[in-house]
Amino acid sequence: MNPTNDSAVTSPPSPAEDVARGTGVSLWKQIAERIEADITEGRLVPGARLPTENELAERFGVNRHTLRRALASLTERRLIEATPGRGTFVKEPPIRYPIGPRTRFSEIVTREGRAPSGRLLGSCTEPASTEIAQALGLPPGAEVLRIDMIREADGVPITVASHWYEAGRCRDLDLLVAATGSVTRALETLGLGDYRRLETRITARPADEEDRRLLALPAGRTVMVLDAINGDPQRRPIQYSRARFCADRVQLVVKN
Known part of the structure; x- marks a missing residue:
């Protein structure tokens, strides 16, 4: 069993200052790209639990609606998965x-x-x-x-x-x-x-x-x-x- 499964991740996603306003790129899309990069580059490993919505919203300096849209995009692309009562995790291989x-x-x-x-x-x-x-x-x-x-x-x-x-x-x-x-x-x-x-x-x-x-x-x-x-x-x-x-x-x- 992956030892990170039940431990909240305290390392990146990237800090709030990396989310740039006024660039023409939606904030939710920038957040999704940052989290995806952390997954593909190994900073978030399969089975790792993401921080809570509140923690991520604070980290990126956005409201929860914007944050949820980013998470929904990653969920649709099968990069993360939310399990009721446990949290949101980086998807493990089947x-x-x-x-x-x-x-x-x-x-x-x-x-x-x-x-x-x-x-x-x-x-x-x-x-x-x-x-x-x-x-x-x-x-x-x-x-x-x-x-x-x-x-x-x-x-x-x-x-x-x-x-x-x-x-x-x-x-x-x-x-x-x-x-x-x-x-x-x-x-x-x-x-x-x-x-x-x-x-x-x-x-x-x-x-x-x-x-x-x-x-x-x-x-x-x-x-x-x-x-x-x-x-x-x-x-x-x-x-x-x-x-x-x-x-x-x-x-x-x-x-x-």
């Missing part, structure tokens, strides 16, 4: 996310040098739709357990997923997920930890309102949607998942 026989979020994120975490959003039992029943090898309408989760890397939301399981086979799995924050550890408790990827389908679509809220995305962003079936060593389906990934925070790698 996580290299292999899709193979054994795909585990926590292991993948840890290998990338970042700290994984997970949180249960909700759970319920419901009748299986035709699609879910077919994926799990169940009759339509069979009772399935649905678990909704969000997963993060260094506190940045990466994916929101809904998982479905045969209710009778995975009873109390939601309680275990809530306690551990991990689907894999919860399945291990039930003796189902050795699951393997049987099928993955990848599509993309614009992020909807719920995606933007949960993944902290601005309007206009895209999510990659992964529909996946995981099975036990006998290839009997255990889990059907539909996960939405922030498209510019991961690089999906299909393993042959």
Whole structure:
């Protein structure tokens, strides 16, 4: 994990006197150029947290409206990213996310040098739709357990997923997920930890309102949607998942 992730940057951006008035170049554009230069020249490293809006506005001698326009420009160009409750950070490279026989979020994120975490959003039992029943090898309408989760890397939301399981086979799995924050550890408790990827389908679509809220995305962003079936060593389906990934925070790698 980058050690600068949770420490405010006290080195440049450039001082207020570098922002020149009356030159015909907008103040917000000058500020954006100064911050971009600090990123490209290595004074602000990937994962570094920028000072607060108030601190930056004071540093550049401008009002917060002007400062926010500069930050919005850098956000649109994917140089920085604001995460609610944490601050604004220099964007890190996307996580290299292999899709193979054994795909585990926590292991993948840890290998990338970042700290994984997970949180249960909700759970319920419901009748299986035709699609879910077919994926799990169940009759339509069979009772399935649905678990909704969000997963993060260094506190940045990466994916929101809904998982479905045969209710009778995975009873109390939601309680275990809530306690551990991990689907894999919860399945291990039930003796189902050795699951393997049987099928993955990848599509993309614009992020909807719920995606933007949960993944902290601005309007206009895209999510990659992964529909996946995981099975036990006998290839009997255990889990059907539909996960939405922030498209510019991961690089999906299909393993042959």
